[in-house]
Amino acid sequence: MRFYIAFLLLICCSNSSFTQDDGKEEKIIWQKSRRLTWNDYKGKKQKRFAAASTVYSMYRTIYVGTDKNSMASVKAVFYPKDSWKGNYLDDALLAHEQRHFDIVELYARKLRKQLSEIKVKDKKDAEQKLDSLHALIDKEMDAFQDKYDEETDYSMAHNEQISWIKKIDAAIDSLIAYQGTEVRLNSLGK
Secondary structure: OOOEEEEEOOOEEEEOOOEOOOOOOOOEEOEOOEOOOHHHOOOOOOOOOOOEEEEEEEEEEEEOOOOOOOEEEEEEEEOHHHOEEOOOOOHHHHHHHHHHHHHHHHHHHHHHHHHHHOEEOOHHHHHHHHHHHHHHHHHHHHHHHHHHHHHHHHHOOHHHHHHHHHHHHHHHHHOHHHOOOEEEOEEOOO
């Protein structure tokens, strides 16, 4: 399944699903030290939108080993070829778009945390639980993204934007234990 969220200045559209990494598409995996630049936006500009479109994804893979070592991987990803920029580019807009990507990482960490707390019987059980958890996380993230856009007026409300930067950073830092993309799944055993 594929999970895209396109965030736009003045317009916010979303289409939700999960994706598994096929290794073929150009992507940037979220890293605290790697901030987006306008050069990362390589997609063709869409005439119907005024500013920019940033396409993100959260993908997951489940690795099955013995009962005691099954793993899940959850990553926040930016897709350069699907993301585009308009003519009006400034640091404030780029910072706003970066925070949308940061929010995807925040919710990837929340999903990793929840995965670390569940017990699974096998791969099928793990996938079912992951899908259920994703549905909950996705709904929460969509509401959080919408609130972020509304309260920052899509980057135009400077003081609110600064407040949200601090809020997002603190939330990500509060889940530092889940910064790694790999999660060991707890098995019920046989």
